[in-house]
Amino acid sequence: MNIEIQNLVPVFVALPLAGSLLIQLVARKRQAVAEGLSIAAMLALVLMTFGAIGSTGIYHLGGWPTPIGIDLRLDELSVLMLMVVNLVGLAVALYSVNYMRRFSARGHFYGLFLLMVTGMNGVVLAGDLFNLYVFLEVAAVASYSLVAFGCAHEELEASFKYIVLGSLSSALILIGVALVYGITGTLNMAHMAGRLAETGMDAPLLLAFGLFLVGFSFKAALVPFHAWLPDAHPSAPAPVSAMLSGVLIKAIGIYVLARLAFNVFGVSGNVLELLRWLGILSMVVGGLLAAGQGDIKRLFAYSSISQVGFMVLGLGLATPLGLVGALYHLVNHALFKSLLFLNAGAVEYATGTRKLDELGGLNRALPVTGATSLVGSMSIAGVPPFNGFWSKLIIVLACIEAGYYGFAAIAVAVSIVTLAYQLKVQRQAFFAELPLRLVGIGKEPRAMALAMILLAVGCVAMSFAVLSGLRDPWLIGAAQQALTAGIFGG
Amino acid sequence: MISSDRNPGMGMIVQTVARWLKGLILLFGIYIVLYGHITPGGGFGGGVIIASAFILVTLAAGEATGLRLFGKPAASRLDSVGLLAFLILAWLGTWFGSHFFENFLTTPATAQFTLQSGGTMLLNNIALGLKVASALFLVFSVLAALHVATARLAQAGSTGIEPPQAPASAESPGGEDRS
Amino acid sequence: MIYSLCLLLILVGLYGVVASRQTLKIVISIVILQHGVHLLLLLIGYRRGGMPPIQDAGQTVSSFAGQAVDPLPQALVLTSIVIGLGVLALMVALCVRLYERYGTFDVSEIRRLRG
Numbered sequence: 001m002n003i004e005i006q007n008l009v010p011v012f013v014a015l016p017l018a019g020s021l022l023i024q025l026v027a028r029k030r031q032a033v034a035e036g037l038s039i040a041a042m043l044a045l046v047l048m049t050f051g052a053i054g055s056t057g058i059y060h061l062g063g064w065p066t067p068i069g070i071d072l073r074l075d076e077l078s079v080l081m082l083m084v085v086n087l088v089g090l091a092v093a094l095y096s097v098n099y100m101r102r103f104s105a106r107g108h109f110y111g112l113f114l115l116m117v118t119g120m121n122g123v124v125l126a127g128d129l130f131n132l133y134v135f136l137e138v139a140a141v142a143s144y145s146l147v148a149f150g151c152a153h154e155e156l157e158a159s160f161k162y163i164v165l166g167s168l169s170s171a172l173i174l175i176g177v178a179l180v181y182g183i184t185g186t187l188n189m190a191h192m193a194g195r196l197a198e199t200g201m202d203a204p205l206l207l208a209f210g211l212f213l214v215g216f217s218f219k220a221a222l223v224p225f226h227a228w229l230p231d232a233h234p235s236a237p238a239p240v241s242a243m244l245s246g247v248l249i250k251a252i253g254i255y256v257l258a259r260l261a262f263n264v265f266g267v268s269g270n271v272l273e274l275l276r277w278l279g280i281l282s283m284v285v286g287g288l289l290a291a292g293q294g295d296i297k298r299l300f301a302y303s304s305i306s307q308v309g310f311m312v313l314g315l316g317l318a319t320p321l322g323l324v325g326a327l328y329h330l331v332n333h334a335l336f337k338s339l340l341f342l343n344a345g346a347v348e349y350a351t352g353t354r355k356l357d358e359l360g361g362l363n364r365a366l367p368v369t370g371a372t373s374l375v376g377s378m379s380i381a382g383v384p385p386f387n388g389f390w391s392k393l394i395i396v397l398a399c400i401e402a403g404y405y406g407f408a409a410i411a412v413a414v415s416i417v418t419l420a421y422q423l424k425v426q427r428q429a430f431f432a433e434l435p436l437r438l439v440g441i442g443k444e445p446r447a448m449a450l451a452m453i454l455l456a457v458g459c460v461a462m463s464f465a466v467l468s469g470l471r472d473p474w475l476i477g478a479a480q481q482a483l484t485a486g487i488f489g490g
Numbered sequence: 491m492i493s494s495d496r497n498p499g500m501g502m503i504v505q506t507v508a509r510w511l512k513g514l515i516l517l518f519g520i521y522i523v524l525y526g527h528i529t530p531g532g533g534f535g536g537g538v539i540i541a542s543a544f545i546l547v548t549l550a551a552g553e554a555t556g557l558r559l560f561g562k563p564a565a566s567r568l569d570s571v572g573l574l575a576f577l578i579l580a581w582l583g584t585w586f587g588s589h590f591f592e593n594f595l596t597t598p599a600t601a602q603f604t605l606q607s608g609g610t611m612l613l614n615n616i617a618l619g620l621k622v623a624s625a626l627f628l629v630f631s632v633l634a635a636l637h638v639a640t641a642r643l644a645q646a647g648s649t650g651i652e653p654p655q656a657p658a659s660a661e662s663p664g665g666e667d668r669s
Numbered sequence: 670m671i672y673s674l675c676l677l678l679i680l681v682g683l684y685g686v687v688a689s690r691q692t693l694k695i696v697i698s699i700v701i702l703q704h705g706v707h708l709l710l711l712l713i714g715y716r717r718g719g720m721p722p723i724q725d726a727g728q729t730v731s732s733f734a735g736q737a738v739d740p741l742p743q744a745l746v747l748t749s750i751v752i753g754l755g756v757l758a759l760m761v762a763l764c765v766r767l768y769e770r771y772g773t774f775d776v777s778e779i780r781r782l783r784g
Contacts, residue, residue, distance in 0.1 A: 010580075010590040018577050024570040063589040130745055137752045144759055153770050157779050160763050164686060167699050167756055171706050174749060175679070178706070181742070182713040529723070534751055603726065622751070629758045633765070 009059040009072045012121045016041055020114035023107060034110040035097050041114060042090040049082045067191050071127030076478035081124040081255050084334045088247050089117050095342050095451035096239040099349060109149060116142035120251040128188040129177050136252050140166050143248055147236040158235035162228045169218030176211035179204060193264050209265055220253020222312060223282040226305050234297035238345020241297060245304045246338030250330055254311055262483045275316030280410055282309030287417040295354050296344045299421060307333045314395045317402050323480040325394035332387045332462055336379040339455040343373040346448055350441045361434030365441055368449040370430045372456040377426050379459050381419035387463040499552040508550035515543040523619035527608030533618025541626035565628040572621025579613055671712060678705030691774045692764045703753045707746045714739030
């Protein structure tokens with residue numbers, strides 16, 4: 001089994017790319033073919049990811065040995081991220097079948113969507129720094145186009161802001177890559193880790209890591225660098241928002257930060273403290289700004305910033321418990337945030353509005369949306385049996401264990417704020433009286449309902465994951481061990 | 491630069507010179523693509539030069555002439571076919587060799603500095619040159635044809651980008667270059 | 670010395686992004702920024718008194734490796750230039766679409782999203 005998966009590693013990147021190209025070729029007029037191809041591709045990717053659980057390995061492209069050639073690296077953290085990306089991608093692809101019916105250029109959407117999945121799979125599997133950058137750009141350019149997909153006023157404005165800030169951060173990342181290459185003489189991450197362990201973190205390397213930190217914080221939307229997210233995520237079409245908020249900011253932001261900080265640079269001390277403070281800042285600012293929003297999707301976007309702060313706080317603690325909390329929260333947030341954005345999209349599809357003032361009583365009109373959004377809201381707010389509660393509890397416990405009582409208190413306070421604004425959404429949109437204007441709206445179509453149920457089932461399943469004991473070397477525990485193992489080969 | 495239908499292109503001298511030069515530029519671009527494993531260039535640079543031949547024709551003689559030489563549906567299809575050919579060549583590496591992307595065409599040691607010395611690199615360069623040329627010309631022709639604030643917003647049919655019936659009458663953004 | 674010129678180019682691009690009032694000028698500033706970064710990456714591979722990394726007919730591999738400048742940054746910059754081309758095309762298309770929707774290139778008037 002190990003050997004088979006090792007040979008199939010490039011297929012994770014090649015399959016969605018080939019799917020995207022085939023869609024561009026054949027499905028321009030016959031758009032049902034595009035839908036079928038994309039769902040088939042995502043299904044194949046999910047099945048391959050399930051087959052890859054427990055395998056690790058390094059795949060040398062072209063047969064060239066490590067320092068010379070390009071490596072694709074499959075380790076436990078990569079498997080976890082692949083699961084997240086492909087599962088959420090499958091649900092979103094199912095959902096888009098109905099949601100995108102009102103756009104006539106649907107074929108382009110599926111092509112761009114598969115291109116974004118290619119980029120994210122590539123980032124997660126890349127074994128050297130420059131290929132990471134190239135796949136990052138592929139995913140980012142696809143996402144810029146997807147945010148502007150409907151060409152309405154707000155979508156174009158949001159996409160312009162996103163593309164300018166994204167290009168700036170990519171330029172910063174490239175300067176960092178240049179500096180690190182100049183110092184260590186290699187781009188391969190395993191090789192670089194060895195060289196960096198010898199030289200230690202002197203000033204030019206700190207500068208390079210600082211540039212990476214700023215660049216990838218832009219991608220992950222941590223607080224001083226979050227300005228693009230509250231415009232880009234709400235304005236995009238709902239499946240795109242779900243992919244962006246649920247997966248993209250984590251695959252190209254948090255994952256790369258964790259990889260660089262723990263496995264390549266081997267940071268400690270001051271840098272980890274900086275990560276912790278960035279996390280706290282994002283948690284507080286995101287939570288407070290979310291509470292004051294009147295538009296569902298903008299509220300969820302600020303909430304994403306807040307939850308990403310939790311993850312970075314867990315990463316900054318660098319203890320095994322903190323890392324488990326951060327990774328568990330990453331998986332949970334991917335599931336429930338994309339579920340919430342799909343719900344908001346279903347609401348918009350059925351009612352035509354996103355403002356909380358104009359909505360109400362949707363539990364009766366849209367039963368599946370109401371039920372799944374209740375699951376999602378309870379999860380993100382951290383209500384006891386659901387998965388969000390467990391991951392936030394683990395992060396709070398990790399703070400206390402490491403001695404940061406203040407951070408733990410702030411985390412609990414932000415959770416309460418999260419609960420408050422989620423309850424506000426639930427009360428105003430789903431439980432209140434149905435306004436006269438909205439009487440007679442249809443139920444949500446079957447494919448959309450299926451996608452939302454899939455994600456809700458995923459949330460509930462992840463709540464049970466904590467029972468199995470997350471320290472076991474399976475998925476999350478294994479990923480945490482990959483990070484705490486320190487630098488590659490060390 | 492953006493021509494109207496009454497006055498396509500530039501003056502007589504420019505059009506004549508462009509007509510003579512386009513073949514030479516195209517030939518030069520093809521040379522850069524083919525010898526990419528020996529001299530600097532390869533798929534990217536050679537593709538840009540090939541595209542510039544068509545762009546020169548469009549600038550000199552007007553949009554209609556340029557699109558008659560290399561139309562938008564053809565460019566779009568060649569774009570995807572080029573990258574698919576690249577992927578298939580990479581996959582053939584697992585079929586004939588042992589690794590994805592492997593150079594599976596063996597070359598005799600005496601054949602240095604000739605076309606065969608690169609093995610699959612030659613085929614990869616050709617596929618890449620095809621893709622970059624068609625993608626760049628597609629980007630140029632779509633952007634040049636986006637006549638701002640005139641009535642010709644909807645380019646129906648020929649590009650396959652139909653005007654949607656969505657709330658804000660719009661099209662998906664044209665000119666995405668996937669390189 | 671020459672690295673500081675690259676830095677100057679990057680700073681000029683950054684200033685342009687921050688201070689420009691028109692979307693197209695922001696796009697051009699980003700291109701200047703990218704040029705500065707590519708130049709920096711290329712210069713990292715420089716070797717004093719080096720030859721271009723093209724092997725001559727009679728040269729052995731070891732003498733070639735001892736004399737040539739580093740070809741890897743050149744390949745990286747080539748890839749990055751093509752990525753920059755794609756992003757540039759997308760940005761210009763967005764600027765044109767923004768003009769169609771808002772009727773202006775002025776960034777201070779393209780501000781419907783607030784809060």
